Amino acid sequence: MARKPGSKAEITGPRIRAAALRLFARHGYAAVSMRQIATEVGVQAGALYLYTPDKQTLLFELMRGHMEDLLAALAAEVQPADPVAALEGFTRFHIRFHAARSDAVFVSYMELRNLEPANFARLEGLRRSYEDRLEAILQSGQRAGQFAVPDTKLAALALIAMLTGVNTWYREGGRLSLATVEAHYWDMVRKAMGAVG
Amino acid sequence: MARKPGSKAEITGPRIRAAALRLFARHGYAAVSMRQIATEVGVQAGALYLYTPDKQTLLFELMRGHMEDLLAALAAEVQPADPVAALEGFTRFHIRFHAARSDAVFVSYMELRNLEPANFARLEGLRRSYEDRLEAILQSGQRAGQFAVPDTKLAALALIAMLTGVNTWYREGGRLSLATVEAHYWDMVRKAMGAVG
Numbered sequence: 001m002a003r004k005p006g007s008k009a010e011i012t013g014p015r016i017r018a019a020a021l022r023l024f025a026r027h028g029y030a031a032v033s034m035r036q037i038a039t040e041v042g043v044q045a046g047a048l049y050l051y052t053p054d055k056q057t058l059l060f061e062l063m064r065g066h067m068e069d070l071l072a073a074l075a076a077e078v079q080p081a082d083p084v085a086a087l088e089g090f091t092r093f094h095i096r097f098h099a100a101r102s103d104a105v106f107v108s109y110m111e112l113r114n115l116e117p118a119n120f121a122r123l124e125g126l127r128r129s130y131e132d133r134l135e136a137i138l139q140s141g142q143r144a145g146q147f148a149v150p151d152t153k154l155a156a157l158a159l160i161a162m163l164t165g166v167n168t169w170y171r172e173g174g175r176l177s178l179a180t181v182e183a184h185y186w187d188m189v190r191k192a193m194g195a196v197g
Numbered sequence: 198m199a200r201k202p203g204s205k206a207e208i209t210g211p212r213i214r215a216a217a218l219r220l221f222a223r224h225g226y227a228a229v230s231m232r233q234i235a236t237e238v239g240v241q242a243g244a245l246y247l248y249t250p251d252k253q254t255l256l257f258e259l260m261r262g263h264m265e266d267l268l269a270a271l272a273a274e275v276q277p278a279d280p281v282a283a284l285e286g287f288t289r290f291h292i293r294f295h296a297a298r299s300d301a302v303f304v305s306y307m308e309l310r311n312l313e314p315a316n317f318a319r320l321e322g323l324r325r326s327y328e329d330r331l332e333a334i335l336q337s338g339q340r341a342g343q344f345a346v347p348d349t350k351l352a353a354l355a356l357i358a359m360l361t362g363v364n365t366w367y368r369e370g371g372r373l374s375l376a377t378v379e380a381h382y383w384d385m386v387r388k389a390m391g392a393v394g
Contacts, residue, residue, distance in 0.1 A: 165358020
């Protein structure tokens, strides 16, 4: 019999990913068993293996999914434009995207050490693509005389670290709204890159 | 009989801390047992309990030691001065101190979730002291009209994240020396704070 849309088997994938992400973020990859993930989802451990061959693949697919979503959202939301406008778009996009996914951001940074070499290399490739998008904005502004940056590669890494850092302290309902945080960070980013125009 | 300086019992503390830090950084606190730490040190598990009552205390003492070393080194190396000079001193100090201690930095960030509430609160107090030192520099520069920062608290957090980020990519012997990295970051920090003078 063909499976009906919305059947139990079809919704298990997202539920498994959400449960694994939550448990990895709370306890760390090495400390979480496939059995615990199954319990969190409410299925038998055997059912997990219909979805993923092993825990390493589950971790890698979570991290790869996070980076691919990031790259796709960046392409959709930050259009090629004047370099200063593109840098503002990138700044605001990065803060918003990451603030909404704190578990995925934490796991993506923390569990790099637990990726097998081939998976690590694939993830580093995706990460470099994202850094390259920002560096391309900085280089085009540099060429147009709109930015003054001593080293565009270094500047891209510095800005990404600064913007991702919002996740370590930002809480919804805190002293500042996310829109205010974005505006204040854009002020610092713009000045740090010596932006003109 | 009184213990002689340099006896086995006296050198065990630093060796236990070094082994625990290495194992926590590689595998995560939750995945490392006291027995594994003892094996890494080359002592019986029982000997570990002469040094520390439990694994939680060992983790907390590592993280507390790291923050106290950081605060003491900052006080010794970055003297009160003109705000721009103090900010440059802070920038270069932060990069150098953290680049030399990548395992401690990684564990201090990653294992916050594994601290018991009272230990977490004490560590957050130390962390806030460090952020406050930087914010005080920014505030004094702001009062003197030498910096133009929309929010000094936010700026302190942004700069610390940016500077600590060096640890995620810097490798000795890479494309840039640490002195060059310091100089490039200082250029960005100075501009980001709208520094005059």
